Amino acid sequence: MTIQSPKHDSQPVEVSVVMPCLNEADTLEICIQKAQRSLEEHKICGEIIVADNGSTDGSQAIAEKAGARVILVSAKGYGNALMGGIAAARGKFVIMGDADDSYDFLEVPKFVSELRKGYDLAQGCRLPSGGGQVMDGAMPFLHRWWGNPMLSFLARWWFHTPIHDIYCGMRGFTKDWYEKLKQQCTGMEFATEMIIKSSFYGAKTAEVPITLHPDGRKAHAPHLKTFRDGWRTIRFFLMLTPRWLFLAPGLLLIAVGLISYGLAIPAVRIGNAIFDAHTLLFASLAILCGYQSIVFAIFTKTFAVNEGLMPEDERYRQFYRWMNLERGLIAALVMLVVGVTLLLIAVNHWRLAGFGRLDYAQTMRLVVPGATLTALGCQTMLSSFFVSILGMHRR
Numbered sequence: 001m002t003i004q005s006p007k008h009d010s011q012p013v014e015v016s017v018v019m020p021c022l023n024e025a026d027t028l029e030i031c032i033q034k035a036q037r038s039l040e041e042h043k044i045c046g047e048i049i050v051a052d053n054g055s056t057d058g059s060q061a062i063a064e065k066a067g068a069r070v071i072l073v074s075a076k077g078y079g080n081a082l083m084g085g086i087a088a089a090r091g092k093f094v095i096m097g098d099a100d101d102s103y104d105f106l107e108v109p110k111f112v113s114e115l116r117k118g119y120d121l122a123q124g125c126r127l128p129s130g131g132g133q134v135m136d137g138a139m140p141f142l143h144r145w146w147g148n149p150m151l152s153f154l155a156r157w158w159f160h161t162p163i164h165d166i167y168c169g170m171r172g173f174t175k176d177w178y179e180k181l182k183q184q185c186t187g188m189e190f191a192t193e194m195i196i197k198s199s200f201y202g203a204k205t206a207e208v209p210i211t212l213h214p215d216g217r218k219a220h221a222p223h224l225k226t227f228r229d230g231w232r233t234i235r236f237f238l239m240l241t242p243r244w245l246f247l248a249p250g251l252l253l254i255a256v257g258l259i260s261y262g263l264a265i266p267a268v269r270i271g272n273a274i275f276d277a278h279t280l281l282f283a284s285l286a287i288l289c290g291y292q293s294i295v296f297a298i299f300t301k302t303f304a305v306n307e308g309l310m311p312e313d314e315r316y317r318q319f320y321r322w323m324n325l326e327r328g329l330i331a332a333l334v335m336l337v338v339g340v341t342l343l344l345i346a347v348n349h350w351r352l353a354g355f356g357r358l359d360y361a362q363t364m365r366l367v368v369p370g371a372t373l374t375a376l377g378c379q380t381m382l383s384s385f386f387v388s389i390l391g392m393h394r395r
Contacts, residue, residue, distance in 0.1 A: 328384025
């Protein structure tokens with residue numbers, strides 16, 4: 001990331017208002033003026049930073065003329081622009097908000113008030129569920145009544161975030177807290193990453209009701225794309241919750257498989273239904289898929305922790321205290337020995353039958369479990385090496 005900024009004086013600054021900008025000539029000046037007015041009227045020592053991400057419509061000149069500091073961020077992306085602007089901020093508190101005039105920067109003092117009380121994060125809320133207000137025409141119908149409430153609900157359920165509007169781009173935070181989070185996302189996920197990681201790390205969070213106004217831009221449509229960005233949010237959520245994406249489905253599949261094995265091995269009959277060799281095949285499929293899903297949960301958790309997207313937790317530490325490469329290889333070896341033994345017994349039955357036809361209902365009770373255990377042993381061996389490699393950085 002290349003950042004260019006003019007020299008500044010050493011005057012102490014309490015609040016830095018950061019606006020990411022990409023061709024916002026229609027609305028940038030009014031946003032800067034509102035921010036300046038809010039700081040002056042409430043006697044807040046502050047600065048206004050426009051983090052420009054390559055505008056071609058003269059936004060930089062507009063910002064400089066209006067009295068803002070312009071930070072030129074060459075790396076493309078909403079997150080990159082914000083990282084560049086926040087890195088240049090001199091204030092103890094940072095207030096970020098889009099420069100499309102949908103957020104009213106006259107509300108900046110509300111965020112400053114919460115941060116002065118000792119909150120790490122003051123998250124804006126536009127939705128009535130959190131005390132906010134959406135003006136007519138300010139938010140598309142699908143966003144207002146489905147996308148935003150649904151994704152915010154998932155954030156509260158999966159990550160225990162104490163907010164009702166995860167997509168609200170107007171928020172305040174202490175610069176110390178931001179630096180602790182070590183944000184990674186360079187695109188639109190930057191905002192949701194901040195909320196989720198703040199929850200992970202136990203941020204003291206306040207929710208600030210605000211009013212959302214209609215987008216004031218005329219020259220181009222909003223940057224947000226409903227289905228593309230909605231999917232990117234869900235994808236990001238899932239990456240940070242391997243419990244729901246991989247672990248829970250995996251445990252369910254293994255449970256179904258083991259129950260089916262318990263019915264098929266003795267050929268249990270329930271009514272007219274007989275659970276026989278074909279049931280074993282379905283059960284083995286469930287076990288193999290479930291086991292792979294659980295292994296992917298371990299991979300994902302380890303990767304996310306090492307990349308700083310998630311903090312270590314006690315279960316994670318216990319897993320690595322208990323699990324190491326050697327124990328994984330021993331477990332793999334046991335499964336391989338048992339599996340290959342069952343397969344060899346089945347081959348011997350075939351030999352005793354003169355390599356002719358077999359009673360498949362009986363031999364499949366050896367072949368299917370044998371093949372399943374052999375496959376699980378191979379998966380365990382390879383996964384143990386891979387998890388060990390992923391976990392090397394952590395140790």
